[in-house]
Amino acid sequence: MTYNTTFFESTEKYRLNDVFADDKISTQLALFLKEYNQRELLDKYNLPVSRKLLFFGPSGCGKTFAAQALASELDRKLITVNLTSIVSAKLGQTAQNLSNLFQKAKISKSILFLDEFDSLATIRERDSKESGEMRRVANAIIQLIDKLDKNILLIAATNQLQLIDHALIRRFEHKVEFTLPTNDLLDRYYENQLSNYPSRFQDIKRSYQISYAEAKVKVINEVKKMVLDEGEKINSIKNTNINEESH
Structure with a gap:
């Protein structure tokens, strides 16, 4: 893989109460954490365990810190990837880069944090060649998410939710909106x-x-x-x- 990934292993153990957020955000994050920690109970009743979160909202409002806090709470490594760094000019290579990335997260049993998610999932139309490539990338991401390994927790973050294909948005069980603080x-x-x-x-x-x-x-x-x-x-x-x- 030729792109750069950043492995975040916190030396300081963050907790959810370290995240500055309103009650709605705190409740959503706590619910996700509770659900995952009690996944064996849910499995007993054949209830699906949520493993995908979509964070959206203005830059600088706590999305990355919330991901770090969840990783610390679950004692997992957080693999943070800026998706703009793996977009390849070579046709078809971006989808392969994504596949390799998900495989890496599976092997290390990590939380995969995809930042600037809209950079690969855009629905904005430009020229036909780029639009075609973006559709292929969107389809590749959908397939990877649909076949998400049970050892992977996926968090995606975007400042521009309106640019993301609705088919992708639907794949996330929890959608958490981060707004400017009161x-x-x-x-x-x-x-x-x-x-x-x-x-x-x-x-x-x-x-x-x-x-x-x-x-x-x-x-x-x-x-x-x-x-x-x-x-x-x-x-x-x-x-x-x-x-x-x-x-």
Whole structure:
């Protein structure tokens, strides 16, 4: 395989309560986890066990972190793959790349996290050659999902659900929508991030109607500015004292 895959093995054990999300998302993730952990009970009554989740919503709202948390909860390796990295210009090679990827996940009994899922499952029409290739890729993914090995848990994520073929969407038992956090959730997130710094650096101007990723960048930049300003003041005082002593 010529594409790059990222194997995420968390050194820190995340839990679902570490995921900043509204009650609806938390309930859906907890239900999936409960179902999989009690799969033997479901098998006893010939009830199917859900093994496929589709995360959708704006970038930076917690999709990747939720996948990491589920992997930690289940004590599984998370294989994270950006699907744009395995699209091949060679006709037909993309489908083979996907098949190899699913086989790798099967052997390692991993959770397979397909990011930017819309990059391979697009229904947007361009020229006939590309549309034909995309249809072949969509059909290949459908076949791989329909024959998903019991040792694989599949999570797909997209920022553009409207670009995904409905036949693919239907294959996922759980569809979890991640939205921009409410002000209350953002306040909790700000408090969590700011708790990593001394109290004198925690008074920042907070922005709302933004993603968690944007809020994290804001915290870092605001705290960094205060740290540098404090450093300048300390150095200025030191230089003043040195000059006074030299006289």
